[in-house]
Amino acid sequence: MGFMANNDVFVPTLTLADGSEIPQIGLGTWMLHGDDAYRVVRAALEMGYRHIDTATLYDNEVEVGRAIADAIRAGEVTREELFITSKVWNDDQGREKAQKAFQTSLTLLGLDYLDLYLVHWPCPQRGLYNETFEAIATIQGLGQVQSIGVANFYEEVMEDLVSATGIVPAVNQVELHPGFSQAPLRALHERLGIVTTAWAPLARGDVLNHSVITGIAQEHGVNPAAVVLRWLVQSGLVAIPKTAHRQRLLENLNVNKLTLSIDEVSSLTAMDHGGGSGRLYTDPRNFPV
Ligand SMILES: NC(=O)c1ccc[n+]([C@@H]2O[C@H](COP(=O)([O-])OP(=O)(O)OC[C@H]3O[C@@H](n4cnc5c(N)ncnc54)[C@H](OP(=O)(O)O)[C@@H]3O)[C@@H](O)[C@H]2O)c1
Numbered sequence: 001m002g003f004m005a006n007n008d009v010f011v012p013t014l015t016l017a018d019g020s021e022i023p024q025i026g027l028g029t030w031m032l033h034g035d036d037a038y039r040v041v042r043a044a045l046e047m048g049y050r051h052i053d054t055a056t057l058y059d060n061e062v063e064v065g066r067a068i069a070d071a072i073r074a075g076e077v078t079r080e081e082l083f084i085t086s087k088v089w090n091d092d093q094g095r096e097k098a099q100k101a102f103q104t105s106l107t108l109l110g111l112d113y114l115d116l117y118l119v120h121w122p123c124p125q126r127g128l129y130n131e132t133f134e135a136i137a138t139i140q141g142l143g144q145v146q147s148i149g150v151a152n153f154y155e156e157v158m159e160d161l162v163s164a165t166g167i168v169p170a171v172n173q174v175e176l177h178p179g180f181s182q183a184p185l186r187a188l189h190e191r192l193g194i195v196t197t198a199w200a201p202l203a204r205g206d207v208l209n210h211s212v213i214t215g216i217a218q219e220h221g222v223n224p225a226a227v228v229l230r231w232l233v234q235s236g237l238v239a240i241p242k243t244a245h246r247q248r249l250l251e252n253l254n255v256n257k258l259t260l261s262i263d264e265v266s267s268l269t270a271m272d273h274g275g276g277s278g279r280l281y282t283d284p285r286n287f288p289v
Contacts, residue, residue: 016171024237027240036244037063041063046076052068064109088101099136112144120152123288124157133169178207180279228268230260
């Protein structure tokens with residue numbers, strides 16, 4: 001499934017276990033603040049992005065919400081066409097704090113429901129992730145959020161969450177890029193029917209000069225980011241690249257402009273075993289320290 005954005009760009013979607021459709025490319029907004037956040041989200045919506053990823057931590061929910069409201073007012077998009085994600089921050093774990101944090105996000109965004117709400121990190125040392133996830137399941141029951149999920153959950157905490165709460169998250173949003181394709185975790189997701197979203201899908205630019213990627217990019221006459229995002233989409237994942245640049249916004253959305261061969265997909269996945277970087281950022285087992 002999918003939809004036509006502007007400029008003849010087709011954006012594929014996946015169906016979550018709860019029946020909702022999630023666009024396979026979304027806009028990441030970490031490190032976008034103030035007028036920049038407004039400008040980039042507004043430009044993205046205008047060119048056809050329908051999936052926006054924010055969080056309490058990013059401190060930009062007001063600007064993201066204002067861009068959404070203005071795009072709707074301008075007739076560029078309807079609320080029903082959008083897929084808006086936010087996340088409960090670590091300090092707000094626990095039943096009451098999480099429910100309050102959700103209401104604050106909703107108010108800051110100026111929305112009356114979210115499409116997806118995530119537990120941002122498991123913080124295993126605190127032992128509150130099951131209670132926090134159950135709290136957002138209650139919000140789902142009240143109809144204020146369409147889908148619920150988690151982020152940065154590794155195998156042990158995912159298995160514990162599902163057995164303790166009896167609820168399977170619709171999404172797990174995790175660090176994932178060439179060199180760190182998270183094969184064991186994705187196998188668990190597949191078994192449980194969880195969609196994987198890749199954060200830092202471009203490894204924040206780190207992988208874009210790798211010869212496997214530049215070689216495939218040259219072969220197809222596209223830029224390296226397009227190869228990485230196509231690899232993720234063709235592998236059945238969602239990706240939420242962040243860019244502050246208009247030209248890159250469009251490039252990143254246009255994942256259907258190329259198809260990778262099975263060998264190309266395999267060579268990108270094989271970067272896990274040589275030449276790739278492995279995990280680049282915080283290991284959720286040890287966060288917060
Ligand atoms: N759940 C979590 O714990 C978690 C953690 C981290 C991130 N996230 C989410 O995931 C999103 C994406 O991750 P990220 O922002 O860390 O990293 P990313 O999307 O992998 O990389 C962003 C960087 O790549 C550059 N870039 C973007 N498109 C490009 C292109 N076409 N060609 C060359 N460079 C390009 C951007 O530069 P310019 O802006 O200068 O274009 C920026 O420096 C975040 O924004 C956030 O929404 C979630």
